[in-house]
Amino acid sequence: xxxxxxxxxxxxVPYVWLLLFFLIPFLIVVKISLSDSITASPPYTPQLTVxxxxxxxxxxxxxxxxxxxxxxxxxxxxxxxxxxSLKVAAISTLVSLLIGYPIAYGMAKAPKRWRSTLLxxxxxxxxxxxxxxxxxxIGILKSEGYLNIALLKxxxxxxxxxxxxxxxxxxxxxxxSYLPFMILPLYASLERIDGRLLEAAEDLGCGSVxxxxxxxxxxxxxxxxxGSFLVFIPAIGEFVIPDLLGGSATLMIGxxxxxxxFANRDWGVASAVAIVLLMILIVPIxxxxxxxxxxxxxxx
Amino acid sequence: xxxxxxxxxxxxxxxIACVGSAAAGTGNLVIYNWSDYLDPAVIEAFExxxxxxVTYDTYDSNAxxxxxxxxxxxxxxxxxxxxxxxxxLIEAGMLRKIDKEKIPNLEHVWPKISRMIETFxxxxxxxxxxxxxxxxxxxxxxxxxxxxxxxxPKSWDxxxxxxxSSTLAACNILIVDSPVDVLGAALIDLGLDPNTTDKGEIxxxxxxxxxxxxxxxxxxxxxxxxxxxxxxxxxxxxxxGDAYWAAEGAKEAGNGVKLDFFIPQEGTLLDLDCFAxxxxxxxxxxxxxxxxxxxxxxxxxxxxxxxxxxxxxxTAQSGIERELLDNPAVYPTDKxxxxxTTPVVQDRKTERFYTRTWSKVxxxx
Numbered sequence: 037x038x039x040x041x042x043x044x045x046x047x048x049v050p051y052v053w054l055l056l057f058f059l060i061p062f063l064i065v066v067k068i069s070l071s072d073s074i075t076a077s078p079p080y081t082p083q084l085t086v087x088x089x090x091x092x093x094x095x096x097x098x099x100x101x102x103x104x105x106x107x108x109x110x111x112x113x114x115x116x117x118x119x120x121s122l123k124v125a126a127i128s129t130l131v132s133l134l135i136g137y138p139i140a141y142g143m144a145k146a147p148k149r150w151r152s153t154l155l156x157x158x159x160x161x162x163x164x165x166x167x168x169x170x171x172x173x174i175g176i177l178k179s180e181g182y183l184n185i186a187l188l189k190x191x192x193x194x195x196x197x198x199x200x201x202x203x204x205x206x207x208x209x210x211x212x213s214y215l216p217f218m219i220l221p222l223y224a225s226l227e228r229i230d231g232r233l234l235e236a237a238e239d240l241g242c243g244s245v246x247x248x249x250x251x252x253x254x255x256x257x258x259x260x261x262x263g264s265f266l267v268f269i270p271a272i273g274e275f276v277i278p279d280l281l282g283g284s285a286t287l288m289i290g291x292x293x294x295x296x297x298f299a300n301r302d303w304g305v306a307s308a309v310a311i312v313l314l315m316i317l318i319v320p321i322x323x324x325x326x327x328x329x330x331x332x333x334x335x336x
Numbered sequence: 337x338x339x340x341x342x343x344x345x346x347x348x349x350x351x352i353a354c355v356g357s358a359a360a361g362t363g364n365l366v367i368y369n370w371s372d373y374l375d376p377a378v379i380e381a382f383e384x385x386x387x388x389x390v391t392y393d394t395y396d397s398n399a400x401x402x403x404x405x406x407x408x409x410x411x412x413x414x415x416x417x418x419x420x421x422x423x424x425l426i427e428a429g430m431l432r433k434i435d436k437e438k439i440p441n442l443e444h445v446w447p448k449i450s451r452m453i454e455t456f457x458x459x460x461x462x463x464x465x466x467x468x469x470x471x472x473x474x475x476x477x478x479x480x481x482x483x484x485x486x487x488x489p490k491s492w493d494x495x496x497x498x499x500x501s502s503t504l505a506a507c508n509i510l511i512v513d514s515p516v517d518v519l520g521a522a523l524i525d526l527g528l529d530p531n532t533t534d535k536g537e538i539x540x541x542x543x544x545x546x547x548x549x550x551x552x553x554x555x556x557x558x559x560x561x562x563x564x565x566x567x568x569x570x571x572x573x574x575x576x577g578d579a580y581w582a583a584e585g586a587k588e589a590g591n592g593v594k595l596d597f598f599i600p601q602e603g604t605l606l607d608l609d610c611f612a613x614x615x616x617x618x619x620x621x622x623x624x625x626x627x628x629x630x631x632x633x634x635x636x637x638x639x640x641x642x643x644x645x646x647x648x649x650x651t652a653q654s655g656i657e658r659e660l661l662d663n664p665a666v667y668p669t670d671k672x673x674x675x676x677t678t679p680v681v682q683d684r685k686t687e688r689f690y691t692r693t694w695s696k697v698x699x700x701x
Contacts, residue, residue: 073684076428077406113695179568201554284513284555284698298399299515300691301406301424302684 062314069307070100080303104308114292114309118316121289124203125272128210132218132267133260135211140222140259141252144229155223158216170209170280177205177281201283209277214270218263225259226252258331265324273313289313365622366391368401368412370609373467375642382629388622396558405430405614413617414626419608420516422463423456423681431462432613438624439464441631446650452678453608463610464627465648467577467640470606470668470676471517472599474560474579479507479570490598492525494571496544501551507570508553510560515694516679518545518573520605530605530677533686542693549700561585567593575607576665577645584644597665603675608648 071080082096108114143154161169176182177200184196199205229252237247275290282288289309296306363386367374371394379390393412395401398421404410406428417425425431436442442464450465457463473494480488483503488494495501501509511518520530522541532538553569561578563569565585572579579597586593611630613623629635637655640647646666647653653661661667668676682690 075424075684077408077430079406079428111692113692180566285700287695287699295691295695298397298403300688301399301402302688 065307065310067100068303069104069305069311070102071304072099072101072103073302073304075301078303079301104304105312107305108308108312113287114289114312117287117289117292118312120287121272121274122316124206124210124274124278124288125268128207128214128271129218129264129268131207131211132215133264136215136218136222136263137256137260139215140219140226143219143223144226151227158219161216166213167276170213170277173205173209173212173281174200177208200281203282203286205281205283206278206286206288209281210271210274213277214267217266217270221262221266222256222259225256225262229255258327261327262324265320269317269320269324272317363388363619363622364391365389365414365619365626366393366412367414367626368393368395368404368410369414369416370394371396373416373609373643375639377642378630378635378639381635382626385629386622386625388619388625390626409616410614411618412614413619413623415612415614416466416609417612419453419456419610420679420681422453422610422612425612426457426462427681430615432615432617432620433461434464434613434627435624438621439628439631441628441633444631444633444636444649444651446648448673449608449648452606452676453610455678455680457610463612464631466609466611467643467645468606468608468648469576469645470599470665471514471521471573471575471604472579472597472665474564474572474574474582474595474597476507476564476567476570477594477596479567480504483507483570490601492521492600492602495551495573496522496525496548498548498551501548501571504571505551505553508563508568509551509571509573510554510556510563510569511552511573512560512575512578513555513557513698515690517575517605517607518697519690519694520677520679521573521600524600524603524605524677531680531682533682535686535689538686538689538693542697545697546700549697555698564595565589565591565593567591579665580644580663599665599668599672599675601675603677606673606676606678608678 067084068080071082073079074081082099084093084096143151143158146154174181178184179196179198179200181200183199184193187193188196199208233251233255234247237251238244242250273290274288275294278286278288278291279294293306293309293313296302296309300306365388367379367390369392373394374392379392382388383390395404398418401415401417402421402424405412405415405425415425422431434442445460445465449468450460452468453460453463453465473490473492475494480494484494484500488500493500494504495509495511519538519541522544523530523532523537526537526540526544528537528541554563556563560569560572560574561582562585564572564574564579564582566589567586572582574582576597576599579595583595583597586595611627613620613627617623630639631649633649633651634655636647636649636652640649640652640656641660644660644666647656664672681687
């Protein structure tokens with residue numbers, strides 16, 4: 037009997053954690069998104085107070101409305117920002133996959149004694165602050181930066197390229213930052229592939245190219261999908277990279293949210309933007325979860 | 337010996353409880369200020385004189401300050417909002433009325449400057465003016481002379497006249513990312529009130545800037561100073577203080593870049609930073625003691641010479657460097673002063689309309 041209660045206690049821990057640090061904050065944000073902004077502290081109304089009892093609670097609830105959400109729909113800026121964020125996240129994911137796959141493949145095919153060193157090298161950049169690494173890109177990409185100096189010296193270009201403060205810089209920053217999250221799951225699934233399967237394919241008359249497409253690639257699909265989600269999901273809400281590297285015309289949803297919260301001090305609209313973003317992200321997250329479960333089922 | 341030990345112990349206790357009084361010399365004070373906006377030596381002198389321990393924290397935008405303060409429980413005693421933010425914090429009931437008897441040095445405040453905040457703080461009950469500055473045009477003298485000749489108009493036209501700005505586009509025009517200031521300048525250039533609430537007029541200002549958007553290399557929150565001092569930009573719409581620091585940066589780098597600043601003949605916006613004490617401040621006496629200390633003419637002059645902004649302390653001027661006082665970008669002439677307007681606080685809808693209009697200009701849509 038005691039064993040059972042201990043076990044349910046252990047199981048309860050993650051639920052309590054999620055309740056405290058996800059569900060309750062989420063409900064607070066939902067509540068603010070239904071409130072009106074005012075010039076006060078805190079800058080929204082109505083407040084829910086315990087003192088007023090049930091009647092007060094009911095009065096406050098009746099003041100809630102979907103005005104902020106209506107505003108989001110009516111004003112085209114938000115839709116544009118959401119769509120642009122989706123586009124940036126999708127392209128960044130694709131580019132990360134194209135760059136990450138050969139790297140992961142090379143790592144998985146490297147001699148065993150090298151692999152842990154290669155893995156370490158992949159994780160090494162994380163030892164430096166993310167913010168500093170993004171700042172470093174400013175130094176590389178700016179018109180008198182290292183990249184342009186190098187290209188000019190090599191006589192590959194005649195005048196400096198304008199990369200910093202354009203969308204291209206945002207893509208470079210996002211792909212650079214999230215590439216390890218693409219490579220790690222790819223490497224994990226590629227490394228697990230049984231070499232004998234490839235030998236068998238060759239014995240059966242497959243060239244190395246068709247062996248790759250018929251054996252290696254399908255077996256690495258779980259890694260491809262996991263890596264893609266790990267890049268896509270954080271990239272869509274990315275704020276720091278577009279803010280530091282992007283131009284004034286780059287309007288992603290993270291920046292829009294920042295503007296609502298800080299520049300307009302409109303906590304209501306900012307919360308509504310956050311809720312809609314979460315709703316958009318839930319679809320890929322659920323798909324990811326489904327996929328993971330299915331995959332684990334296959335392995336088990 | 338035992339006495340001093342008990343005093344120290346009590347000091348510790350009161351420090352934790354945050355009820356220490358200035359007179360006892362054992363208090364704390366938490367200041368939240370713009371970065372690089374107070375001479376560290378002033379804080380040290382204050383600590384040495386009063387025994388009050390100062391915790392000093394900085395921010396780099398009004399938005400960060402307001403958000404932190406409005407969320408409540410920030411733990412700060414003294415903050416330094418700009419006029420717009422200060423007005424909103426007064427409206428939100430976040431600020432405490434200044435006890436003027438505790439700050440006798442308030443007599444040194446320059447009436448010409450304190451008058452500018454009367455619109456939202458009648459009688460200056462909540463705010464103590466600190467520094468003031470204008471929004472204007474910083475430029476690279478050589479680059480502009482080369483392209484426009486030496487007698488170019490000291491006017492907003494340098495940006496807002498497409499014919500002029502298109503000739504400057506090649507050497508890069510940068511403007512600060514500040515809707516109130518840039519749209520205000522456009523409104524002034526159109527002969528309209530920079531504090532208008534008329535949506536048609538605000539839109540017109542947006543279109544006025546939008547018409548030259550393609551000539552603007554970048555709209556940046558913090559890149560204007562560096563670009564000007566590196567010689568990467570020939571024209572920057574920015575604040576007088578930033579223009580000063582850009583020129584200093586170029587001098588220090590010794591890169592031959594010569595910068596200057598003018599207040600356009602059409603007029604511009606004047607803005608102030610003011611000290612304010614938060615309602616939730618725990619060290620109210622210490623806060624008053626600090627403001628009184630800082631308002632001493634000698635201290636204010638030392639501080640003004642350090643931060644290089646226009647000081648709101650009139651008596652301090654006898655101690656401020658000549659070079660600074662004679663700089664019309666920092667201390668404009670009386671004639672220029674007549675053409676300066678202070679931004680007022682707009683209602684939420686109007687403010688949002690300003691931000692939205694600005695967003696359209698920024699993103700070029």
